[in-house]
Amino acid sequence: xxxxxxxxxxxxxxxxxxxxxxxxxxxxxxxxxxxxxxxxxxxxxxxxxxxxxxxxxxxxxxxxxxxxxxxxxxxxxxxxxxxxxxxxxxxxxxxxxxxxxxxxxxxxxxxxxxxx
Amino acid sequence: xxxxxxxxxxxxxxxxxxxxxxxxxxxxxxxxxxxxxxxxxxxxxxxxxxxxxxxxxxxxxxxxxxxxxxxxxxxxxxxxxxxxxxxxxxxxxxxxxxxxxxxxxxxxxxxxxxx
Numbered sequence: 001x002x003x004x005x006x007x008x009x010x011x012x013x014x015x016x017x018x019x020x021x022x023x024x025x026x027x028x029x030x031x032x033x034x035x036x037x038x039x040x041x042x043x044x045x046x047x048x049x050x051x052x053x054x055x056x057x058x059x060x061x062x063x064x065x066x067x068x069x070x071x072x073x074x075x076x077x078x079x080x081x082x083x084x085x086x087x088x089x090x091x092x093x094x095x096x097x098x099x100x101x102x103x104x105x106x107x108x109x110x111x112x113x114x115x116x
Numbered sequence: 117x118x119x120x121x122x123x124x125x126x127x128x129x130x131x132x133x134x135x136x137x138x139x140x141x142x143x144x145x146x147x148x149x150x151x152x153x154x155x156x157x158x159x160x161x162x163x164x165x166x167x168x169x170x171x172x173x174x175x176x177x178x179x180x181x182x183x184x185x186x187x188x189x190x191x192x193x194x195x196x197x198x199x200x201x202x203x204x205x206x207x208x209x210x211x212x213x214x215x216x217x218x219x220x221x222x223x224x225x226x227x228x229x230x231x
Contacts, residue, residue, distance in 0.1 A: 034219055034220075036222075041224070042224045042225075043120070043122075043206050043208075043222030043223050043224045043225050044159075044206070044220075044222045045222070046219045046220070046221065049219060089158075089159075091159075096213075103161060103172075104159075104161070104220070105158070106158040106159040107158060108156060108157065108158050
């Protein structure tokens, strides 16, 4: 399944399938991006990050892809499990290294629902 | 256990009440933050502290008053709130002020309802 940024806030996938969550960011000068996962009743949890000098980074079952040309970020979750059900949101910032400040700009998030 | 503990988890208060939210981080971080999370809105940064000193006040109304007595503790004092202030208030910390390789660690938040 695939969502399109903030215009499709809910993504439903079957257990075991791969999930792709997309995010369109706004600032072309942003050089650091983060994906967070927020389960019901909990605070956001860091998943994976990527700097602008990379276009792909892999973690455990997750991959983040960055396309700076079109200002697009995606989170791929392999073999989606029921425990992956949560809201996922991206965040961007222009770090001091790139002449920016220390503010993260968050997206509104995508609800991922894993169906058994 | 997130390493960042917030109390209380839930709070209901009237518009004339005074209450405080507490945050404690056990991660040895130097920077602490308050965020507001409302339904269907992005996280809104409220305040930032670095080594106990406030470095950011994101145009927050004065009915919200932060206090940071040391690098491990952060409070948000509330008085004469409005119903629209009802939200999830999240505390976060980071090793240093935001930079690559210094991501935010969030607590589980205080769900505030103003009646």
